[in-house]
Amino acid sequence: MSIFATKVDGATDKNPDGINRQQIIKRCTAGEKIKLIREPNNPYDVCAIGVFRESGEQIGCLAKYVSAYPELAYHMDIGGEVSAKVKKIIAERSGFLGVKKTYYCIVEITKGPVLLFKKENEAKKIIKKAKSIEKNDPESAIHLYQKAMTILGEVDLLCEKHSEMDELIKVYGLKKWRFVEYPINRLTLLLENLMRFQECLEQIEKYEQIDDRVGLSKKDKESLDTRKAQIAKNFDNKILHINRYRRKWDIIPNDSGSKGVRYDRRGKVGDGIILVDFDRRQNNAPDYSGAKRRSGMDRRSGMDRRQYAG
Numbered sequence: 473m474s475i476f477a478t479k480v481d482g483a484t485d486k487n488p489d490g491i492n493r494q495q496i497i498k499r500c501t502a503g504e505k506i507k508l509i510r511e512p513n514n515p516y517d518v519c520a521i522g523v524f525r526e527s528g529e530q531i532g533c534l535a536k537y538v539s540a541y542p543e544l545a546y547h548m549d550i551g552g553e554v555s556a557k558v559k560k561i562i563a564e565r566s567g568f569l570g571v572k573k574t575y576y577c578i579v580e581i582t583k584g585p586v587l588l589f590k591k592e593n594e595a596k597k598i599i600k601k602a603k604s605i606e607k608n609d610p611e612s613a614i615h616l617y618q619k620a621m622t623i624l625g626e627v628d629l630l631c632e633k634h635s636e637m638d639e640l641i642k643v644y645g646l647k648k649w650r651f652v653e654y655p656i657n658r659l660t661l662l663l664e665n666l667m668r669f670q671e672c673l674e675q676i677e678k679y680e681q682i683d684d685r686v687g688l689s690k691k692d693k694e695s696l697d698t699r700k701a702q703i704a705k706n707f708d709n710k711i712l713h714i715n716r717y718r719r720k721w722d723i724i725p726n727d728s729g730s731k732g733v734r735y736d737r738r739g740k741v742g743d744g745i746i747l748v749d750f751d752r753r754q755n756n757a758p759d760y761s762g763a764k765r766r767s768g769m770d771r772r773s774g775m776d777r778r779q780y781a782g
Contacts, residue, residue, distance in 0.1 A: 477559050480523050480532035480577045487530050496529045497561060497575045504558040506579060508534070510548050519545035523556070523579065531577055544583065551630060553584025591630070595623040596652045603658065610662050617659040624654055625682065650686045654679060657692040660699055669703050676700045 486492050500506075507524045511533075514520035519540040522533050539545045548554055559580040563573045602616035627650055656679045663672035676696065688696065 474583045475580065477578055477580045478534065478538045480579055481535045482532035483576050484574060485532070491529075493531055494575055496525065496531050497577050500525065500531065500558050500561055500577055502558055502560050506531070506556050506558060508548070508554055508556050508581070510545060512549075521545060521548070523577070544581070547583055550589075552589075554581065555584065556581045591623050591627050592650060592652050595620040595627070598623070599652070599655050599658075602655070606658070606662060610666060614659060614662050614666075617655045617662070621654055621656065621659070621679075624650065624652060628683070628685070653686060653688055653692070654682070654684060657688065657696050660696065664699060664703065669706070673700065673703055 483493055483497055487496075505526060507526065509522045509524060511520040511522050512518055517536055517539070519536065520533060521539045521544065522530055524530050534544070544554070556579050559578045562576050562578060564576065566572050566574055598616050598620040602613040602620070605616075606613045656675065660672045660675055663669075663675065676699070687693070
């Protein structure tokens, strides 16, 4: 929130109804609430802001350096809260011997919060927290990333509700509207690491349906596209199902040192190897088309339940 005072311009002009604004300003009192109204169709200034009494009488407009450079017009266009009141009325003498008085209004303007900025900052904090707990608590991180994506979706809806996004970006020379990106890359990476491939694909497809005018960074976009293509390919080849039958040598001992951080080798996809769904009892089924039937040490080796992913 910021508060500043400024002088209202156009105090000596006449309103469209022919009434001189000097007569209106004389009736204003200190502390009186006034309204600031955007005039984007003003032929002289696209950032124009008119100053009106509660009765609807116009007493002038804000100077261009006030409406444009402190970004007051932009603040109003994106739904920011703005309030104003008369701070004082001053009289300046002019003419021969200074007998002529010209009245001016000094207004005090308060810039309140912008709802979409508040939400964007909230999403930014949530994403930061999620990144800090990814290793120790991936489930909570996934929940936070999903929450942040929902909030950023609300931000985009607010942008479109208050004004035409593309037009304002052009008017104000902005490169983009929202500065926080959707954390879809981090979210799907966690889901992939947890082998929740179906959910991972669903999240990617859900994001692709969003009209994300800000977009992702080049690195995140490439990573997301690669992840989607790989998972989709592996789903087509039916090789993304974890072996349902636990074997005692699949478990890494607790005292195995730094390599023992993962206790189930089946929970890891790496080095180009992806576990497949294999039930050795299916070898006896006449329509079984999986790995060849094995016996002895080869059967226990587990090689027949692995398939190299390209």
